[in-house]
Amino acid sequence: MQLRDALDDYKRYVESGTRFPGERRTTGGRFTGDADRLVHITENGSLRDFGYPLSGLTGIERSRFGLRVDETIIWFDDSEVTSTQSYGEETVVKTVHKTARGTVTQYDRTVGRTHLTQFSVSTTSNVGANNISIVAYVSLAPDGQDTRIGQLHHDESIEVYHSDEHDFISSSTGFRSFRGQVPAKFDDVLATDPTEYPRPKADGRYEEDRLSGDVVCYLPLEDGQVTYATMLTSRAETTRPEAQDLLSGLFETYADELEYPPTGTNHSTRYAQRPNAPTITADLRVLSLLAAPTGLRIAGPDFDPYYVHSGGYGYTWFRDDAEISRFLFETDELAELGLEEWHERSARAYCVAQRDDGSWPHRVWPHNGSLAPGWANARLEAGSNDDYQADQTGSVIAFLARYRSSITDEALLEMVDATLEKALESLDETLEQDGRPVQCQNAWEDTIGRFAHTAATFLEAYSALAASEYERAAHARAQADRVYDAIDDLWVTDRELYAMRERPATEIANGKSRIDRRADAATLALVGAHRAYAAIGSIDEKRRTRLCSHLESVIDTLWHDPDESEVSGLVRYEGDGWRQRDQDHEKIWTVSTAWGANAAAQLAELLSDADDPRAIEAAAEAERLLACIALDGPLSASTTYLPEQYFDDGTPDSATPLGWPHALRLATTVLLEESDVASALRQPAD
CATH class of the missing domain: 2.70.98.10 (Beta-galactosidase; Chain A, domain 5)
Structure with missing residues (x-):
């Protein structure tokens, strides 16, 4: 987008209440x-x-x-x-x-x-x-x-x-x-x-x-x-x-073929036997469009290249990308989607992009993996971990550790193991003595602290390593146990949820409480992390109860159903003021809503494995939230694309399509399709 175009758009939309002037939108088309x-x-x-x-x-x-x-x-x-x-x-x-x-x-x-x-x-x-x-x-x-x-x-x-x-x-x-x-x-x-x-x-x-x-x-x-x-x-x-x-x-x-559906393999045909073939096709199409030949993906089409109202979207974040890769791999295992080449490209790209200290940089250009503009590159600079996003390293480890079991190429296996060795050392360096990650940036990239979400990614990473045949699996198991025990430090009894974060000392010195008690959609990652931990350790009834209460409290708190439109879903966190324009309420996000649906589906499986009758309630919640982002849901455009955000009047906003919620929608759809407890929920009553 050239400056002339940005200025033209500014002239058109400077007075708009739901358009940010100077952007090149893809919310339509x-x-x-x-x-x-x-x-x-x-x-x-x-x-x-x-x-x-x-x-x-x-x-x-x-x-x-x-x-x-x-x-x-x-x-x-x-x-x-x-x-x-x-x-x-x-x-x-x-x-x-x-x-x-x-x-x-x-x-x-x-x-x-x-x-x-x-x-x-x-x-x-x-x-x-x-x-x-x-x-x-x-x-x-x-x-x-x-x-x-x-x-x-x-x-x-x-x-x-x-x-x-x-x-x-x-x-x-x-x-x-x-x-x-x-x-x-x-x-x-x-x-x-x-x-x-x-x-x-x-x-x-x-x-x-x-x-x-x-x-x-x-x-x-x-x-x-x-x-x-x-x-x-x-x-x-x-x-x-x-x-x-x-x-x-x-x-x-x-010249004569454009009028007709293109020849060759068609996802709709390949997955025709599956009841949710249209959703699978739509989500894989989007994730394919956003991917470079390297296997790395942009978060979404870059609508704001001048960083006027955001920090840009046309880059690879290793958190988003590795989460997408992990969801694709887990879904492929369940549904046999034939994505082996996708997984291998992603694994190779992560190995190549890893820094010498075992971590991954904030953002890279997907076409060659080189460092892209960013604001969380503390490990490339002198200073603390405050401007480092440790969850990115945890997310990459979680994918590589799971993918490792399917590798048949010895050279690739050696490459992945060497990458995991350095990554594990990096993860250990950023785990404090109390069993929770260091102070760093959060998943939403707008706050500093010691976050429940970051702890969830560490628990997921350590658990995935411990469940693998990786040579340091025993060490990873011990670290997973430490994180599991420490997570309860962030439990807020009167709200029945896990807090967003422990605040930095500077905020506490200014009179704020040590624990930031706000509900945060990112903390829903705790559910999937505990399901990963269940493969190597025991989750007692008290923790299961807290996970149930946490899911219910976060969803109830963040649920938003504005009167002026048909859209409804979850906001990011309490007090989120980003890209509100003239709106006085937090905006609905598709990734938050999809995260809620996936967390509920994961919880249903976790509870079902423990013969806990609350599994049926979790599955019902997953189905309700998934309906918001389904192909015919209020947060899905007629194109099947999921925009990042919605205004209360139903106007879509920000990056469209955004890869992360598409991966979440795909994974949740297939998980519920394969779930015994969800199948029981769908059975008609006698």
């Missing part, structure tokens, strides 16, 4: 992607690339399509969109535009680093073929630049380049005509009204056609159709002739 390219198609069919974190290539920053009849242009964003849909594992997005001069059906599909957009035109009047064409405006930003860009005009394509990144535009029918366009002038940027693109051709600017990333193309139709393509390339990887040959081949291969 759909994505298509392949390999390391990720393209967003808005409700009106315009395109924008979001794949820079996955490939290192920027691509399309702005676009607009329309129908030209005689000398009149009908832009699709001014027309009625009658339907949008997506289908298939590889994802083809269909958009139908209803215009005053006819219907245009648009199909979008990404193949490797090439995005194909096919237009099929059916006019309502007799218009000669020479008098009708598709208008395609696109602004490319090679190497993330919107200035100091050049164009080369070839016989069958237009090349837009900066230094390493060279992007190509082509059409199955060629170009009736085209023109370049230099960036908006200062007066346009500073004007009160947003700039409309494309802008009129500049007078007297002989260099305009060659010194910009903006291109306006008029595409002739053949039999009422044309396919438009943009290809992103790296000069170091692809030569100019290779790129042009590839484009020609793609037109021949795919």
